[in-house]
Amino acid sequence: MSRYSPARTGAAAWRRVLLRMLFTLALPAVLVTVWWVASDGSTNVYWPPLRTILKAFPDVWTAERLRTDVRPSVLRLLGGYATAAVVGVALGTVIGSHRRVRAVCEPVLEFLRAVPPPVLVPVIMLFAGIGDTMKVVVIASGCVWPVLLNTVEGVRAVDPVMAETARSYGITGVARLRDVVLPSASPQIFAGLRQALSIGIILMVISEMFAASNGLGFTIVQFQRGFAIPDMWTGILVLGLLGFVLSVLFRIVERRVLGWYHGLRASTRRSP
């Protein structure tokens, strides 16, 4: 390897990993314990003991249920999220690169962003029906704003020296977008994508509560209406786990794509 790659000794690296795992797991362990102990003697129907909830878990979340309820939910989420990402980055790049377009669009964007996406569900149902399209549209319409607005800011903030460098070497058009503008805006774009991810999960559940025949949101509401309270709680746990897994996946992708950015920031911190 080149002499510029940072080398770390094996033992020290392992200790760091273990320590980090300890830090990551400590608080969840404490919270679960507190929940377990506090709910242990509970006779309240709505607050069943954690023991009961965990016992119900394997019976409720069978492979069959993962296939019929979790899979459609995740697919809708991914569909809506991907649509929002593509539309948000594309529109954001156009708006961010042209001052005139920005002046025209900005007030409208601020207005649209301020509308809470859940209130759009009934409206979207009118033209998108009650099928998967509606759910994907709802998720996309909520996720698109943080991506769009962050892309606009990121594209606007391209360093003038970098822009001139690109220009002086004749890097224009598609190459300029691909090699200069989008990478330069990518830290901001990822900040938007991260916000969009949590919005997406919320909208996935809400859209499935309105009109659906399967999905996580639908199942949880079904359990609640049928007074299957421990089952309902297991659904909430699944939602939490899903959010956790998605955010871990997101972080892995981000580390990969923005590796240069974290390295750059670390190096400027060392030598201001």
Add this chain to the structure above:
Amino acid sequence: MHPRLAVSGLRKVYEGSGRRVEAVRDLTFTVEAGELVCLVGPSGCGKTTLLKCMAGLLTPTSGEVLLEGRRVTGPPPDMAFVFQEYGRSLFPWMRVGENVELPLKQKRLPKGLRRELVADALRSVGLEDALSAYPWQLSGGMQQRVAIARALAYEPRVLLMDEPFAAVDAQTRADLEDLVRGLWRERGITILFVTHDIDEAVYLGERVVVLSASPTVVREQLTVDLPPERDQLHTRVAPRFAELRTRVYEQIQAAKRDTPVDRLTKSDAPPA
């Protein structure tokens, strides 16, 4: 035969919010093929403006820049620019090799040739094993070397350098000066080097063009008749070096003192 680079009657006036600032008044000079010319002037004398007009990054108000007889209207494909702000001129999301290669891709050179040019350019600046490092893993001086390598690989007919060593420490600076001088002698490239450092101008240049204070005109041009073989230790203490240095210094001091004559006639103050 056309000179490699000819600037004639160049004038640049910035207009904005009711204020007119005349940065460059009337500049005429030429650079012959294979020359190393240093432009030196008091700080704030419009050196950067001049250089950007020559690079086609700014449009002059009047006058013209000719590159081998052809008028420069935008960044020409056979001119390379090295900026003072090396940290902002290299793309931090690309490795050193990719940074050097990017303009070559834009030129649509075949892959094999690109690789050769990149390796050769990095070897010339003594960074052959930094190919896969990121720019921010390198010191400031090394980053500027990468920027120089990028310009070399581009194989420009004219290399423009805008105070490239103003932001590095004195020792690195001396090394980089020798590097530029060495590259010039080895490769016979045409270099226009802008600096505010009088010693640097005399040490590097075959010819020094002294500029006046803004609004800028050419104050004097002088040929540096030092031997082509120069080194930091002996050249800088040579009596001829001291004479030339003094000559340039006097010119710059005079330039600072002088109020350009027609600035008075242009003001609204009544004639005395």
